[in-house]
Amino acid sequence: MAVILTVDDSPSMRKMVSFTLIxxxxxxxxxxxxxxxxxxxxxxxxDLVLTDQNMPRMDGLGLTRKLREHPDFKSTPILMLTTExxxxxxxxxxxxxxxxxxxxxxxxxxxxxxxxxxxx
Amino acid sequence: xxxxxxxxxxxxxxxxxxxFYQIFFEEAGENLDQMEQMLLNLNLETADDEELNGxxxxxxxxxxxxxxxxxxxxxxLTHKMESLLDKLRRHELxxxxxxxxxxxxxxxxxxxxxxxxxxxxxxxGPATADLVQRIQAIVAGDAAAAAPPPAPVASPVVxxxxxxxxxxxxxxxxxxxxxxxxILRLSKLDHAAQADAVAELFRDIPGLGDIKPVLAPDIAxxxxxxxxxxxxxxxxxxxxxxxxxxxxxxxxQEAEPVATLPPEPPSAESVKVETSVSHPTxxxxxxxxxxxxxxxxxxxxxxxxxxxxxxxxxxxxxxxxVKAPSAGALQPEAATIRVxxxxxxxxxxxxGELVITQAMLAQNSRSLDPTVYQQLLTGLSDxxxxxxxxxxxxxxxxxxxxxxxxxxxxxxxxxxxGKLGKKVDFVTQGEATELDKGLVExxxxxxxxxxxxxxxxxxxxxxxRVRAGKPxxxxxxxxxxHQGGSIVIEVRDDGKGMSRSKxxxxxxxxxxxxxxxxxxxxxxQLIFAPGFSTAEVVTDVSGRGVGMDVVKxxxxxxxxxxxxxxxxxxxxxxxxxxxxxxxxxxxxxxGVGNEVYILPLSSVVESFQVRSEAVSTLGQDSRVVKVxxxxxxxIELEKVFQVPRFNTDKTSDMMVVIEADGSRVVLLVDELLGxxxxxxxxxxxxxxxxxxxxxxxxxxxxxxxxxLDTAALVRRSRH
Numbered sequence: 001m002a003v004i005l006t007v008d009d010s011p012s013m014r015k016m017v018s019f020t021l022i023x024x025x026x027x028x029x030x031x032x033x034x035x036x037x038x039x040x041x042x043x044x045x046x047d048l049v050l051t052d053q054n055m056p057r058m059d060g061l062g063l064t065r066k067l068r069e070h071p072d073f074k075s076t077p078i079l080m081l082t083t084e085x086x087x088x089x090x091x092x093x094x095x096x097x098x099x100x101x102x103x104x105x106x107x108x109x110x111x112x113x114x115x116x117x118x119x120x
Numbered sequence: 121x122x123x124x125x126x127x128x129x130x131x132x133x134x135x136x137x138x139x140f141y142q143i144f145f146e147e148a149g150e151n152l153d154q155m156e157q158m159l160l161n162l163n164l165e166t167a168d169d170e171e172l173n174g175x176x177x178x179x180x181x182x183x184x185x186x187x188x189x190x191x192x193x194x195x196x197l198t199h200k201m202e203s204l205l206d207k208l209r210r211h212e213l214x215x216x217x218x219x220x221x222x223x224x225x226x227x228x229x230x231x232x233x234x235x236x237x238x239x240x241x242x243x244x245g246p247a248t249a250d251l252v253q254r255i256q257a258i259v260a261g262d263a264a265a266a267a268p269p270p271a272p273v274a275s276p277v278v279x280x281x282x283x284x285x286x287x288x289x290x291x292x293x294x295x296x297x298x299x300x301x302x303i304l305r306l307s308k309l310d311h312a313a314q315a316d317a318v319a320e321l322f323r324d325i326p327g328l329g330d331i332k333p334v335l336a337p338d339i340a341x342x343x344x345x346x347x348x349x350x351x352x353x354x355x356x357x358x359x360x361x362x363x364x365x366x367x368x369x370x371x372x373q374e375a376e377p378v379a380t381l382p383p384e385p386p387s388a389e390s391v392k393v394e395t396s397v398s399h400p401t402x403x404x405x406x407x408x409x410x411x412x413x414x415x416x417x418x419x420x421x422x423x424x425x426x427x428x429x430x431x432x433x434x435x436x437x438x439x440x441x442v443k444a445p446s447a448g449a450l451q452p453e454a455a456t457i458r459v460x461x462x463x464x465x466x467x468x469x470x471x472g473e474l475v476i477t478q479a480m481l482a483q484n485s486r487s488l489d490p491t492v493y494q495q496l497l498t499g500l501s502d503x504x505x506x507x508x509x510x511x512x513x514x515x516x517x518x519x520x521x522x523x524x525x526x527x528x529x530x531x532x533x534x535x536x537x538g539k540l541g542k543k544v545d546f547v548t549q550g551e552a553t554e555l556d557k558g559l560v561e562x563x564x565x566x567x568x569x570x571x572x573x574x575x576x577x578x579x580x581x582x583x584x585r586v587r588a589g590k591p592x593x594x595x596x597x598x599x600x601x602h603q604g605g606s607i608v609i610e611v612r613d614d615g616k617g618m619s620r621s622k623x624x625x626x627x628x629x630x631x632x633x634x635x636x637x638x639x640x641x642x643x644x645q646l647i648f649a650p651g652f653s654t655a656e657v658v659t660d661v662s663g664r665g666v667g668m669d670v671v672k673x674x675x676x677x678x679x680x681x682x683x684x685x686x687x688x689x690x691x692x693x694x695x696x697x698x699x700x701x702x703x704x705x706x707x708x709x710x711g712v713g714n715e716v717y718i719l720p721l722s723s724v725v726e727s728f729q730v731r732s733e734a735v736s737t738l739g740q741d742s743r744v745v746k747v748x749x750x751x752x753x754x755i756e757l758e759k760v761f762q763v764p765r766f767n768t769d770k771t772s773d774m775m776v777v778i779e780a781d782g783s784r785v786v787l788l789v790d791e792l793l794g795x796x797x798x799x800x801x802x803x804x805x806x807x808x809x810x811x812x813x814x815x816x817x818x819x820x821x822x823x824x825x826x827x828l829d830t831a832a833l834v835r836r837s838r839h
Contacts, residue, residue: 010181012144013188016137048415054180068414077415079407083184088356090408091328095321099416100409105188108137114407117417 002119003027003044007037007051007063008081013104017050017081020108026115034058038066045072047119052104053082053089061096068097077118081106137189144185145238146458148194151178152227152234153527159223160530164215172209175223179205182230194233197248200255201226207259210355219258224531226251299329304346304357305371314365315344321360328352328360348372461557464517471507471514472799472818478507479820515704518558522600522609523551525564529571529598536575543582543592544575549599555607559698562678563609566671570611570694571596573668578615578692588689590614606697614691618684623647644684648672676780676831679705679720705800707817709793709825710776713763716825717789718798718817723830725777725784727792745775745786752777753837756788760812760833761826780831787833796820800827812836 004026008014018028029046031037033055041049049067053060060080067073077099082089090101102114155178162171179202186194201223207213229246236245306315322331329350350357354372361370409416485493485500526548537544555563579585579594586592597612620643627634627646634646646652650669675682679699686692699705699722707718728747735745735754743754758765758772772788798817803810803826814829 009177010147010185012140012147012185015143016140016188019140054177056174056177075414083180083187088328088352088360092360094410094413097414098410099413100407102407104184106406110406118409118415 001025001027002047003029004048004050004115005029005031005037005040005046007031007034007049007055007060009033009052009055013052016108017111020111021050021115023108024112024115034060034063034066037063041067041070041073046076048115049073049076049078050081050102050115051078053080053093061092061098064093064096064098079114079118141189141238144189145234148182148185148234149231151182152231154178156224156227156531157527159220159227160534162215162220164217164220167208167215169209172205172215176202176205176209191234191237193245193248194230194237197226197230197233197252200252200259201230204255204259210359212355213258222251222254222258226255299349299351300374302348302350303334303373304331304348305373306344306346306365306369307342307371308369309342309344309365318361318365319346322348322350459517467514468518471511472801475507475511475799476818476820476822478503480822483820511704515556516554518556519554519700520557520560521551522553522555522560522607523548525560525567526551526598526600528564528568532568533571533575533596536572537579540576541581542575542579543594544579545593545595547595547597549597550601553600553602553607554700555600555698556700559678559700562674563696563698566674566696567598567609567611569667569671570696571598574611574613574615574692578613578617580616588616602700603697606699609696609698610693611696612691612693617688617690617692618644618647618686619688626652640686641683644686647684648682679722681722704797705827706795707798707827708776708795709819710757710774710787710789711791711793712757712761712772712789713765715761715763716793716819716823717757717761718825718827719776719778719787720814720827720830721795723778723780725779727774727776730773730775730788747777747786750784752784752786754786754788755833755837757828758788760836778830778833780834783834783838785834785837798825798827 004021006014006017006021006028007030008017009032014030014032018030021028029040029044031040034051035057037049037051038058049063051060051063058066060082064078064080067076067078078097080093080098080101081104082093082101083104093101099118100114102111155175158171158175158178162175179198183195183198183202186192186198204213204219204223208215208219213219226248229248229251233245233248236242304318306318309315319331319333322328329348329352331349332347334345334347352360357372358367358370361367481500482504485497488497490497529548530546533544533546574596579596580588580590582592585594595614597610599610599612601608620640623643623646624634624636624638627649630649630652632646632649632652634643647668648671652669672682675696675698681697683695683697684692685695705718706721708721708724709716709718711717730745734747735743737743744751745754746752754775756772757763772790774789774791776787776789776792777784778787798819800815801817803813803816806816810826812829812832813826814832815827816824817827819825
């Protein structure tokens with residue numbers, strides 16, 4: 001079963017994403033920000049990282065860059081789940097090494113659809 | 121709440137979002153609190169990035185959640201707040217007090233809207249159109265110079281919907297907004313790689329523009345200079361560069377007027393890069409993949425395949441982030457759990473029962489022979505200690521810091537002082553002092569009243585203060601500290617204090633018995649008298665009038681006391697002393713017949729054996745006793761509670777002096793049984809209100825004892 005790391009500083013968002021993913025049959029590990037996520041990524045591989053952009057301590061872009069430096073996460077899909085829908089932000093996400101983006105607010109069904117495209 | 125799904129997206133969903141509402145409401149409330157706090161603490165002159173980012177993040181989080189859960193009114197309002205805050209944190213606008221005001225008002229409105237959603241009374245919330253317009257005016261008025269115009273927002277759905285990046289959109293808008301020709305200077309570089317990384321940004325990010333290194337003899341070894349053509353604003357560029365170099369290392373200068381530049385046709389290559397950014401179709405759907413990025417699904421069409429591969433796989437190596445992790449403003453989620461208060465109360469109740477059982481065992485074991493039952497007795501003494509520790513730990517769960525109460529005052533004072541035209545500094549001390557949650561809720565209103573009074577009637581107008589030789593800005597200090605088993609909360613101000621002569625005059629006018637020789641403390645207590653509080657008092661006397669009797673009554677109901685000190689011209693201090701918790705009380709148990717009653721120890725003054733010559737009868741059933749030159753009414757508990765008496769020879773011959781509401785009475789009881797901590801059980805919720813009784817407890821031997829309402833007994837003696 002695929003394991004997904006979901007990163008968001010907002011507990012309600014985190015809960016909702018987790019719930020949606022678990023309901024769709026994925027295993028979920030939650031992290032409260034980039035720093036927490038990066039720590040959780042040590043010693044555990046994930047099939048997908050779903051991260052918010054705007055978070056305290058380390059944002060989604062920072063996390064993406066850090067993860068891409070990590071040998072286990074060279075090719076792991078990283079999706080930026082973000083309200084920052086500006087082009088610049090998307091481009092920065094791309095430059096950081098993100099796989100794609102999904103804008104918030106999202107529909108739970110849409111989220112699963114998108115995830116199915118990247119998790120085989 | 122049938123309308124909640126209206127905005128949650130086109131496709132139908134099987135997942136009921138309402139189960140997350142509660143978490144969202146709590147979280148949004150916390151975010152609003154935090155935002156308010158940060159706004160109030162914001163120093164307009166020296167606002168730093170971390171503070172502004174923190175405030176922005178609060179608005180941002182609420183917007184995200186509100187939009188997700190379909191609370192479109194909240195989302196729209198917070199979106200506006202967010203766009204203003206975004207300008208502030210990008211330093212496109214300078215924070216002003218007008219902005220802080222409108223943001224605070226918006227936070228209030230958002231709170232009210234959320235409350236409506238929570239209670240299901242949608243449509244009764246405050247109108248926000250005015251706030252939205254005001255914020256928009258602030259954003260637009262000053263942002264005219266800023267290069268990227270804020271995205272027009274008609275509804276929150278539009279607000280957060282992605283701007284689809286079509287191949288033609290970016291270059292077209294670049295032409296329209298004008299390409300700027302800049303000289304970018306990166307100085308004091310640690311590695312040349314940093315500059316390379318910045319240069320790579322222009323290759324990586326389509327539409328950002330072109331960059332060419334400038335080679336000149338005057339460039340230092342740790343310096344790089346580039347010739348840049350871009351349509352992005354300086355702020356956007358600085359934000360992007362911030363991933364690689366510090367802001368102060370970057371200098372951007374306008375090279376020459378844009379108008380003189382020949383229009384730059386977009387090169388073939390850059391167009392290709394743009395096509396690869398996102399598939400147009402999914403972009404409209406609210407998501408997208410970067411072609412060639414790790415893990416991205418393989419694009420089906422061959423056109424995209426010719427696209428320049430995203431350098432994501434190799435790029436991270438070169439781009440080592442120089443951005444310091446932003447610690448501070450927003451703490452990561454503390455290691456706490458939310459528990460329903462009813463569960464905590466149940467736990468406290470059970471521990472209370474356990475304490476009683478333990479006390480029962482201890483009592484029963486007293487008659488055991490220690491030589492025979494040594495092991496059992498050791499075990500019981502361990503149980504005693506463990507039970508007490510357990511009780512203490514469980515009680516501490518209900519304890520919350522006073523900062524919860526204190527935090528509401530800066531805002532209130534700011535508004536009030538602004539309305540009154542006064543200048544007030546608010547100082548808090550001992551915010552970490554903990555108090556039972558139940559007490560915190562009940563003390564908030566009286567404290568609010570005291571703080572308001574201090575600002576309203578204590579602190580003088582700035583010009584009056586200057587005339588009196590005081591600093592223009594008054595100070596109100598709110599402090600909390602533990603003293604023994606109580607908490608003492610003080611409200612101090614350096615205002616004009618109270619006038620002894622005016623209070624005495626006012627008291628005489630109202631027909632109260634006063635004398636000029638009364639000690640100060642008693643004079644100040646006069647303002648607690650019901651009816652003393654009139655609007656007239658507020659203006660005539662230094663005006664601590666309104667509702668002080670209510671304040672006093674509320675505090676007394678919590679087994680607390682209020683004391684006042686005042687010096688005319690220098691200010692005053694109101695000290696509120698409260699027990700730490702309502703659930704456990706220090707009591708004195710007294711026996712009448714076969715009954716046991718508990719008196720709150722805080723109200724017991726002294727006790728002594730009755731000497732019949734000290735008691736005088738003043739007519740039918742009314743007796744007084746003389747204690748050190750003071751006559752006090754006598755109340756026979758036996759008669760109050762109609763205690764059945766089987767041994768008719770026995771009469772009550774112990775007197776206990778109790779004090780409540782500033783008066784003293786003597787209770788006649790059979791015997792004093794001792795002092796003990798009792799777990800207070802509410803009688804009203806389990807049975808009904810009983811006159812003269814404030815609660816009940818279970819004694820060590822399993823018997824129920826009533827806890828006496830001393831204030832009621834004192835009132836009874838007045839009739």
